[in-house]
Amino acid sequence: RYVEISGYPGEATRDTITGVVLYSNMETTGTFTCSDPLLNQLQRNIVWGQKGNFVDVPTDCPQRDERLGWTGDIQVFARTAAFNMDIAGFMTKWLQDVADAQGENGAVPAVVPSMGMGLTDGGPAWADAVVICPWTLYLAYGDMRILEKHYADMERFMEFLLQASPGYIRCAPGYPGWHGFGDWLSINADTPRDLIGTAFLAYDASLMAQIAAVLGKTRAAARYRRLFAAVKQAFADRFLKGSIQTADAIPEAVRQQVEHGDAISRGNLKAVDYGPITSAVFNTNLFTPTQTAYVLALHFDLLPKRLRAKAVAELVADIERRDMHLSTGFVGAPYLPHVLSSHGRLDVAYALLKQTSWPSWLYSVTQGATTIWERWDGWTEENGFQSAEMNSFNHYAYGSIGAWLYNTVAGIEIDPKQPGYKHLILRPQPGGGLTCARGALQTLYGELLSEWAQEGNRFEWTVLVPPNTTATAHLPLREGAAVQLNGQPVAGAEHKLAAGRHQFIVA
Incomplete structure (x- = not known):
């Protein structure tokens, strides 16, 4: 940041100007430190990114021509944000914005406030903020009023998803609507949009069952549990080993949208071929398995018990094939360390956390960053800057790793049965x-x-x-x-x- 002064009557010194940081009034509630200075700087970067972007609405970045309330970004970061600061009031206000922006058909836009951008359906992992964020707030603060207030909004959203997901496959190849952003900014790993969409449909159903139970809506809870089981079966029938389904053509207009989005997401990233990949878990006739595919299937409980250990092993094998690097984008990165540590591979989770070459959480720290970067490769020593079309250096989404620092490294976690840290x-x-x-x-x-x-x-x-x-x-x-x-x-x-x-x- 630079400041230019003109017309000052005296001699300008370092004490002439005072910089004042402005962000919405949120009390600092959490602190994390450890024996590794790089991780301590990472935590500071996460907090600064939160301050820079929590200004009335949770923006993606505080600079360039955007500064918008992207739903996917806050959906993945909300848990970390609730550790760092008291976001109850801030997010309660924003969730009212979400309700105001929701379409008559139940769709939730990619940006809230919507700003007339045309993306009336935010797509998988973005629009789902209408369900995930209220649940996150309830867990962090134990106030069920946020669930009561927005339950009708969530139900309308679920009805929209079901109408748009024949056979419980969300963003199926033939779907004429928006297929979403995919695993945005992933590194040489393309996770099918219908896999992401179906996984989040199942996750939404699971959360809705829990939300309905909290609110005493027993019939609705049972209905959503049945929906989760149905979506889980549809996921297995299409994406898991044994399925004979192959990739289908998508409508030309949708294909152009997807290719345009993928071009922005990749920027000038050089493609790398990691060789043939086999799987005992996924249907490789349909797609090449990615870290995000394994992470979503494991974290959202979409695999039968017999495949879980195999999925963890194949996930680790992919990480090792990339020389102990992640490939996940906005969708998979928040869950990746949790999946590894909860499935017996704490060692791999720590290896990724402490990785200092890109793509990694610490690479930007080693390059002098003071906030979280939008891209894993926003700047690299070998390639320089990523595409100037989209390359923010203050973007909190990958700061979602902060939740793992608190609940796994420090060991502070919520009991969903007694939320708000009652137990x-x-x-x-x-x-x-x-x-x-x-x-x-x-x-x-x-x-x-x-x-x-x-x-x-x-x-x-x-x-x-x-x-x-x-x-x-x-x-x-x-x-x-x-x-x-x-x-x-x-x-x-x-x-x-x-x-x-x-x-x-x-x-």
Whole structure:
């Protein structure tokens, strides 16, 4: 940023001008630090990106000719945003904007406020913000009024999806409408739009079942559970191993839209052929499996139990084939580390987190970035700048990794059965060579703290449980280790905690 002064009567010095950062009034609630300076800078970049873009509406970027409320960007970032700041009021206001922008047919546009851009249906992972964001707010703050207020909006959206998804395949090849942005800004990995669309239709149904249950709508909850099962079966019949379906032609007008979007997404990225890929999970007659395909199928519970371990193995194999790099775009990146750490590959999740060559979360940090970049390759040493047509250096979407820093590295997680941190799930998962980490959050009940340090075989963990709440603490316990809680020997890896300060020592 540069400032030019003209007509100043005195001598200009560094103290002549004061820069004032403007963003919507949101109290800082969360902090994360650890033993790795690069990760600490990453967290600072995430926060600065949030400040720069949370100005009345959650914009994609605060510069160039855009500054718009893209629904997909905030959908993937909302969980991280709720850790960093109190976004309850800010997002409640924006969700009213979403309701105002919703079409008569139930469609939700790609940009809210809509601005008359023509994208009346935002497509998979963008329009779904109408369901995902209220649920995220409910989990973070425990206020069911946000669900009550927008339940009718969500139902209208679901009706629109069902009408546009014959056979429960959303954005099927023959669908004449908008097929969405795909896995936007992915790296040499094209995930089919109908796979993304169908996966998010299933996820929406799953969330709607939970939302209806919270609101006491038992019949609706049962109906949405049946819908989830039907979409899951449709997903299997088209995309999983054993299906004989092959790629179908799409309408010419739709093909042109898709190709135009893909051209912008790729920019001047050079194509790389990683060789033939086989799969015991997906229908390779239809598409070449991608990291995002595995991530969505696993995270949204779309695979039968017999295929889950194989899917994790194939996901890791793809990461290894790319020399321990991710390929996910806006759609897959938010879920990737969670899928790996929850399926026994914490080591790979940390390897991706600490990767410093591109594409990675830390590459921009090594290049001096102070906010999150829009593209993994916004600038690279070998290729220079990406396409000037679209290349923001303050774009919070990939800052979605912040949620994993809080809930996996620091170990602070919500219990969906008692949201708003009424009951805490505390489960730090050390790794990646980190020797310490600290996550703190100002909840509605008071301060929550999870701070750990590890040296050799000794693990010390300090926990602060807010007043009028309880917690379940899960220790990263190795076999044969002795455990102390507040100076007294205890057994086991799981412990129920009342409000107050507690200290664990594992040695």
